[in-house]
Amino acid sequence: MSNIKYLLLRRITQIGLLVLYFAANAYGWHILEGTFGASIIFGIIPLADPYTTLQVLATGFVLGADVLLGALLIVLFYMIVGGRAFCSWVCPINMVTDLANWLRRKLKLDKEEVNYRFLKRNTRYWIMVLGVIVSAVVGVAAFEILSPITIMQRGIIFGFGAGVSVIFAIFLFDLFGVKNGWCGHLCPLGAAYSIIGQSSIIRVKHDHEACTACMKCKVVCPENQVLHMIDKESISVTDGECTNCGRCIDVCDDDALEFSIRSFAKR
Amino acid sequence: MANSNNNRRKFFATTLQSVGLTALGGLLWSGYSDEVKASPLVLRPPGALPEEDFLKACIKCGLCAEACVNRDSNKNRDGSNRPGTLQMAKGGDHRMIGTPFFVPTEVPCYMCDDIPCVPVCPSGALDMPSLLNKEEELDINKAKMGLAVVHKESCIAFWGIQCDACYRACPLLDEAITLEYHKNERTGKHAFLLPIVHSDVCTGCGLCEKACVTEKPAIFVLPIEHSTGRAGSHYVKGWDKKDQERVKDAKEIHTKNERSEKEASDYLNMEVEY
Numbered sequence: 119m120s121n122i123k124y125l126l127l128r129r130i131t132q133i134g135l136l137v138l139y140f141a142a143n144a145y146g147w148h149i150l151e152g153t154f155g156a157s158i159i160f161g162i163i164p165l166a167d168p169y170t171t172l173q174v175l176a177t178g179f180v181l182g183a184d185v186l187l188g189a190l191l192i193v194l195f196y197m198i199v200g201g202r203a204f205c206s207w208v209c210p211i212n213m214v215t216d217l218a219n220w221l222r223r224k225l226k227l228d229k230e231e232v233n234y235r236f237l238k239r240n241t242r243y244w245i246m247v248l249g250v251i252v253s254a255v256v257g258v259a260a261f262e263i264l265s266p267i268t269i270m271q272r273g274i275i276f277g278f279g280a281g282v283s284v285i286f287a288i289f290l291f292d293l294f295g296v297k298n299g300w301c302g303h304l305c306p307l308g309a310a311y312s313i314i315g316q317s318s319i320i321r322v323k324h325d326h327e328a329c330t331a332c333m334k335c336k337v338v339c340p341e342n343q344v345l346h347m348i349d350k351e352s353i354s355v356t357d358g359e360c361t362n363c364g365r366c367i368d369v370c371d372d373d374a375l376e377f378s379i380r381s382f383a384k385r
Numbered sequence: 386m387a388n389s390n391n392n393r394r395k396f397f398a399t400t401l402q403s404v405g406l407t408a409l410g411g412l413l414w415s416g417y418s419d420e421v422k423a424s425p426l427v428l429r430p431p432g433a434l435p436e437e438d439f440l441k442a443c444i445k446c447g448l449c450a451e452a453c454v455n456r457d458s459n460k461n462r463d464g465s466n467r468p469g470t471l472q473m474a475k476g477g478d479h480r481m482i483g484t485p486f487f488v489p490t491e492v493p494c495y496m497c498d499d500i501p502c503v504p505v506c507p508s509g510a511l512d513m514p515s516l517l518n519k520e521e522e523l524d525i526n527k528a529k530m531g532l533a534v535v536h537k538e539s540c541i542a543f544w545g546i547q548c549d550a551c552y553r554a555c556p557l558l559d560e561a562i563t564l565e566y567h568k569n570e571r572t573g574k575h576a577f578l579l580p581i582v583h584s585d586v587c588t589g590c591g592l593c594e595k596a597c598v599t600e601k602p603a604i605f606v607l608p609i610e611h612s613t614g615r616a617g618s619h620y621v622k623g624w625d626k627k628d629q630e631r632v633k634d635a636k637e638i639h640t641k642n643e644r645s646e647k648e649a650s651d652y653l654n655m656e657v658e659y
Contacts, residue, residue, distance in 0.1 A: 142451055143447070143450070143451045143454060143455075144466070146451075146455035146466075151448060151451055152446040152447060152448045152451070152507075153445065153446050153447050153483075155444040155445045155446040155447075155483070156444045156446035156448070156507045156508065157446065158448065158505075158507070164507055166444065166507070167444075170444055170445075171444075174441065174442065174444060174508065177441035177442075178441065179438065179441040179442045179508075179509075180509070181442070181444075181508050181509060182506070182507050182508050182509035184507035184508075185444060185507045185508050188507065244403060244406075244407045244410075245410070247407075248407055248410055248411050248414065249414075251411060252411060252414045252415050252418060255415055256415050256418040256419050256422065257422075257437065257440070257441050258418055258421075258422055258440045258441060258481070259441075259444070259445075260414060260415075260418050262444075262445055262483060263417075263418060263421050263481065263482055263483075264417075264482075268445060268483060269475075269476065269482065269483075272445070272447065272473055272475065272483055273475065275447065275473075276447060276450065276472070276473040276475065277475060278475060278476075279475030279476045279477040279478060280475070280476030280477030281475050281476035281477075281482070282476075283476065284476065
C-alpha cells in the first residue's frame with residue numbers, strides 16, 4: 119500500500135471533485151458547481167481559472183467581480199500552499215497522461231525515444247504567452263476553445279460528443295509521441311501553475327543520506343528535471359515545474375523522499 | 386574567443402527559431418480561433434451580450450446550464466429532471482465549444498419568472514441589468530434571445546388552413562404574435578388567420594417553433610442580428626418625432642468626385658456607365 123499512497127489519494131481527489139461537479143448538474147447539489155473555468159463552492163465562494171481569466175481580460179472584456187475574486191483565491195491557494203498541485207491532484211487530463219506514461223514504460227517505448235528537437239519543456243511558456251496574445255487579437259479566450267482539460271471535464275458533466283477524440287489524441291500523443299508531451303511540454307495551464315506555484319510551502323524533500331541512487335523516482339517523475347538533487351544533496355525540490363504528485367515518494371524504497379514544509383531560512 | 390562567438394551564434398539561432406515557431410503557432414492558432422468564432426446562427430440564454438462580446442466574455446463554466454436544468458419547474462412527476470433548455474456546446478455541435486445555447490425544436494426557453502440562468506453568471510456574459518424593468522426586478526419579457534420569423538410559403542395558415550398553434554403557444558399571447566384576418570379570395574367564403582410576429586415584443590423563446598405543426602417549422606427563431614434589417618439614416622419617418630431622434634446628430638456630407646463638380650442638371654443628363 120505504501121507504494122501507491124499518494125497515487126490513491128490523488129485519484130480519490132480527482133474523481134471526487136469530478137463527482138461533485140457532475141452531481142451539481144445532474145442532481146442539483148450545491149457543493150461545487152460550474153467547471154474549472156469558474157466554479158462556486160456551497161453557492162457562496164467563487165473560484166476561477168487564473169489563466170482563463172487572463173485570456174478573457176486580454177480580449178478586452180471587463181470581467182465580473184466573481185471571476186476576478188475567484189481567480190485571486192485560486193492564485194493565492196496555489197501560490198502559498200499547493201504549488202503546481204492542480205496538475206496532479208485536480209486536472210482530469212492527468213489521469214489520461216499518467217495512463218499513457220505508464221503504458222509507455224510497460225511497452226518499453228522510451229528505449230526507442232526519438233529526439234524531438236523542436237519540442238522542449240519550455241515550449242509551454244511560449245504557448246502560454248501566445249494564448250494571451252491570440253486572445254487579444256482574435257477576441258476570444260484562445261486556449262479555452264481547444265483545452266482538453268475543460269473539454270474532458272465538461273464531457274463528464276454535460277456529455278462528451280466528439281470531444282472524446284481530443285482526449286484520445288492527447289493519449290496517443292503522450293503514448294507514441296513525446297514522453298510527458300502534453301503536461302510536460304505543451305500545456306499552457308500547467309505553465310501558468312508552474313509560475314504561480316514556484317514559491318509554495320509544500321515541497322518534496324530529498325534526504326541524500328538515505329538515498330541508494332536506485333533512480334526509481336526519476337523514472338516515474340513526469341518532470342524529472344526537477345529531481346536534479348537526487349543522490350547529490352539533501353534539499354527540497356523547489357522547481358515550480360514539480361507538480362507535487364508524490365509519485366517519487368511512493369516509489370522510493372529508502373524513505374529518502376517526503377513531503378515537507380519549505381524552509382525559508384537562508385543557509 | 387572563437388568559442389564565445391559560436392555560443393553567441395547558437396544563442397541567436399535558437400532564439401530566432403523559437404520566435405519563428407511561436408509566430409507560426411500564433412498564425413495557425415489565430416486562424417483556427419477566428420474560424421471557430423464564425424458560427425453565428427446560435428441562440429444564447431436570456432440577457433446574453435451581443436454575440437461578438439458574448440464570445441469574449443463567456444468563461445464556459447456551465448453555471449447557467451446547471452441552473453436551467455435544476456430549476457424547480459423542470460421536474461417530471463416522479464421528481465426526476467427533464468432535459469434543460471440550455472446545452473453546453475461540445476465537439477460536433479459546430480458551435481463555439483463550451484458555450485451555452487438552445488435549440489427551440491429540442492427544448493425551447495420556458496421563460497421562468499425568476500430567470501435562474503442569469504444571476505448565476507459570474508463573468509457578466511449574461512447581462513442582468515439588461516433584464517431589469519423600471520421597478521428593478523428581473524423581467525424575462527425584456528429578453529431578446531432572438532426573433533421569430535414566419536416563412537409564409539410553408540405556413541399552412543397562409544394556405545388558408547386554420548392553424549393557430551404558434552399563436553396559442555406564445556407566452557406573450559396576442560402580443561408577440563397576433564392573428565391578422567384576410568378574406569380568402571380563392572374560396573370566396575373563408576378567412577385567412579395569419580400569424581404576424583411583432584419584433585418589439587417577441588423574446589425569441591422558441592415555444593412557437595416547438596409548437597409549429599409543419600414537418601419543418603414554418604415559424605422559427607433566428608438571432609436578432611440575422612432576423613432584422615436596418616433602414617439606416619437615409620430613411621427617417623418624417624411624421625415620427627421619436628424616429629427623428631436617430632439622426633439628430635447627423636452632419637452634412639459633401640461628396641467630392643468627378644460628378645459633384647458639375648451642376649445637377651448636367652450630371653443627370655450624363656451617360657452613365659455601370
